[in-house]
Amino acid sequence: MTTKISIIVPCFNEEESAPLFYQAIAETFQKLPNYQPDILFINDGSTDNTLNKLRELQADPTIESHYLSFSRQFGKEAGVYAGLKNVDGELVTIMDADLQDPPAMLIEMINLLETTDYDCIGTMRSDRSGEPPVRSFFSNLFYRIINQISQTKIVPGARDFRLMRRGMVDAILEMSEYNRFSKGIFSWVGFKTKYLPYQNVERVAGSSSWSFWSLFKYSLEGITDFSTVPLIIAGWLGLIVMAIAFVSLIFIFFQTIFVGNPTKGWASTISLILFLGGLQLFFLGVIGNYIGKIFMEVKHRPLYIIKEKK
CATH class of the missing domain: 3.90.550.10 (Spore Coat Polysaccharide Biosynthesis Protein SpsA; Chain A)
Known part of the structure; x- marks a missing residue:
């Protein structure tokens, strides 16, 4: 047989x-x-x-x-x-x-x-x-x-x-x-x-x-298909950045009130704004990728x- x-x-x-x-x-x-x-x-x-x-x-x-x-x-x-x-x-x-x-x-x-x-x-x-x-x-x-x-x-x-x-x-x-x-x-x-x-x-x-690009995209597919850790990282990083910003605001407030030395540095301020804006857009992209997967799944199109x- x-x-x-x-x-x-x-x-x-x-x-x-x-x-x-x-x-x-x-x-x-x-x-x-x-x-x-x-x-x-x-x-x-x-x-x-x-x-x-x-x-x-x-x-x-x-x-x-x-x-x-x-x-x-x-x-x-x-x-x-x-x-x-x-x-x-x-x-x-x-x-x-x-x-x-x-x-x-x-x-x-x-x-x-x-x-x-x-x-x-x-x-x-x-x-x-x-x-x-x-x-x-x-x-x-x-x-x-x-x-x-x-x-x-x-x-x-x-x-x-x-x-x-x-x-x-x-x-x-x-x-x-x-x-x-x-x-x-x-x-x-x-x-x-x-x-x-x-x-x-x-x-x-x-x-x-x-x-190389198709393999890179395929690897990202694998990561997001079998892990939600990127979303968790986005959440924790957001909390850390928020905490750092809060501490910085307190420092600037007391420095201005008691030392009388207003914070200077237009360039550094803009750089921080651009950095945080880029970070937000990056993690919006991560979240968007997961949402895109949901969008494709609920359509129920044939493979x-x-x-x-x-």
């Missing part, structure tokens, strides 16, 4: 990588005769020839594959959720098409899942070789910050590449929120997970669609729209 493994592969402009990924999966599962792979590619509004490549793979009888094509780009998080909703394997994995998630690791992951009581076998990068130092620095900083301010702990270097039992997948699907941060969701559901470290792997083809599927 064979066990079906659903492989979810979000794609954005992966015309070169998708066929290579398909071939690598076929080679890997030749070593796993008791497991039946079923690949589901998610075309996330690609502007290159990715969709045609996915159509061509349908004619290849080597392994079973399907695809969903969105009406536009909805983002990787929407692609992951769409994949989870549209697969029925007993085991489910999420992988990148660029082969930065080594398919050969599936052999060890499957063995661990089948011989232990773990619900999920995840992966984590043990190094960031080949990555710009600035990006590595901010990535490590993000993990330190979010693990300090959030009750949901995220393993540094954790990837979306993981093998899950059906029970964990069903639990994730219960979390249908519009604002999604999968690494946090995988941790929040609380199933027993073991992480396998591996060295960073370069893309097999093409270029990453993740710029994605499927234009074509096969």
Whole structure:
């Protein structure tokens, strides 16, 4: 009896990588005769020839594959959720098409899942070789910050590449929120997970669609999705500034009455006003970000729209 493994592969402009990924999966599962792979590619509004490549793979009888094509780009998080909703394997994995998630690791992951009581076998990068130092620095900083301010702990270097039992997948699907941060969701559901470290792997083809700015915005999404500490910081900082201002007013009052030396310094006064104004605007932005998330949630818009599927 064979066990079906659903492989979810979000794609954005992966015309070169998708066929290579398909071939690598076929080679890997030749070593796993008791497991039946079923690949589901998610075309996330690609502007290159990715969709045609996915159509061509349908004619290849080597392994079973399907695809969903969105009406536009909805983002990787929407692609992951769409994949989870549209697969029925007993085991489910999420992988990148660029082969930065080594398919050969599936052999060890499957063995661990089948011989232990773990619900999920995840992966984590043990190094960031080949990555710009600035990006590595901010990535490590993000993990330190979010693990300090959030009750949901995220393993540094954790990837979306993981093998899950059906029970964990069903639990994730219960979390249908519009604002999604999968690494946090995988941790929040609380199933027993073991992480396998591996060295960073370069893309097999093409270029990453993740710029520094998009990664920065994604990290902010993760922080505000799983922590209200920024709001608490805003409140406490406001109280501290107010206390300092009150003490300063008392000092200025008594200095003027008893010393007869009115406070001077137009430039310093304006500087303080500008500083406090900027601080207020910054935290209004923080609060606005949370309100914006509420606004998007209450609209109940779909996370994605499927234009074509096969």
